[in-house]
Amino acid sequence: MLWHTFFAAVAVAWIQQAASTPGVDQWITALVSSNSSLLSWPTHFTQDIVPKQIHSHNDYWREVPLLTALSLGVQSVEADVWFINGTLFVGHEEAALTPNRTFESLYLQPIMQILDMMNPRNNFTSNATSANGPFDTASTTPLQLLVDMKTDGNATLPPVLQALQPLRSAGYLTTFMNGTVQSSAVTVIGTGNTPLEGITALQPRDVFFDAPLASLNSSNFDHTISPIASTDWGSVVGWSGIGNPTDAQRNMIQTLINDAHTRGIQARFWDTPGWPVRARENVWTELLNDGADWLNADDLVAASRF
Template identity: 65%
Template structure:
């Protein structure tokens, strides 16, 4: 039974302590080019999206965010759009009170599933060798608070945010990181390729991604062929046998009915992440 007097009192009893995402169910959706949203990061979280992507450009020692260089502005930095908002969100989800004294676990951004981390893909658009140290440095506020998933000497400890480098991120330098709290987006179609001289596992690559058009190619109209479906299940099987999650990018986005058919077939065949521009459509799939 409601109490209008209490509801109108602005009583602290009515403020749920970690209310930002209290009714949101997390979903394995990847927000492609997340910085295009009305409110980067927060729009994705409002739909329960568990993975977001930022394209970063190192220019004069600062990481700017945008799809192409013409879209960059002084204000839209990696720190301003992602690091500081994430820090504020996670501090709210992990309050320091008499009730949390001694707790060793860290909540992610979703109140309905505190053990679920947010995946943050950082796509380096400029020279990867030059940019990687700046990306690692930019993560320091999250690192110092214990919010980053970290691999140390082959042991993976999950936390509130799992950062995965993609684009021009240099694999050879990511391999040398120990402890490692920036991981590598593995080539999904090449996990068994011996020429890459890499042992793929979640301590290096919790995620493997590849080009949908190149390795599947179904346009979403009619029925997918047996060969196209077999490619999906093969690549998914290669990744899952190593404990790695999977994603395809570059699938057709139009017509909408074809896009939705592709999403459904990928999910039905074990692909872990729906790579989406239309977050509301993906959330309601």
């Protein structure tokens, strides 16, 4: 009752101020300049942003990692992680590492802050049974975080698991437990040197494995281990994007995608052509037509507009 009375009073004052002006544009101007609390809401961080199944390849190369991807609706980001002297650093190679660009500072801290905003604790959310992801327009859509382990996987996995503890404690991690995958705000997937044995041994499992898309038929992968499977476009398909793919190349794409889908796994091709633009977009079109789940992109603006 108190909340209702408060908002009713604010609304009356808001309308009275706006009503002193004649037209809708003037109303809007007056109301915006009033800084009324009715014009914002707790989860407006990503308002009007439509999520898209784009993977931000080498996301840490962006001028602003993570946030640039989210601003364009990109659902998946990738961080190359090096475990050196007790710290998880982020960079493509050792020469690119700096003391302050860490897994914690570039990804985990901002992700935690964003998800806390998207999951406010108040009287309205006291009965919430699941966590919202980062996108206000699609709250059940998780952020996919690929952790490309560059140092020895067996040495790197334990500190990665430890670093994820705040997200884990908040209930923000997608988790496989008791035979069921429970989707949450962030799905973490290990790639690169990530040890498969270390992932399958996790109980419960809240870090998953990027399966080899080109060799799924010789494995026991399913979605409880690998939500996605990836492969190198150039070595497996080889089409440059100029002209049309051969029948064999198209059949290869479709076969790999279908193999993944029969296991409940999503398909991603990395290192697709980035230039010329016509070739890049020809490949993207082919992938979408063939049912690929992710567009692997370096140019996020172009991918989001595509």
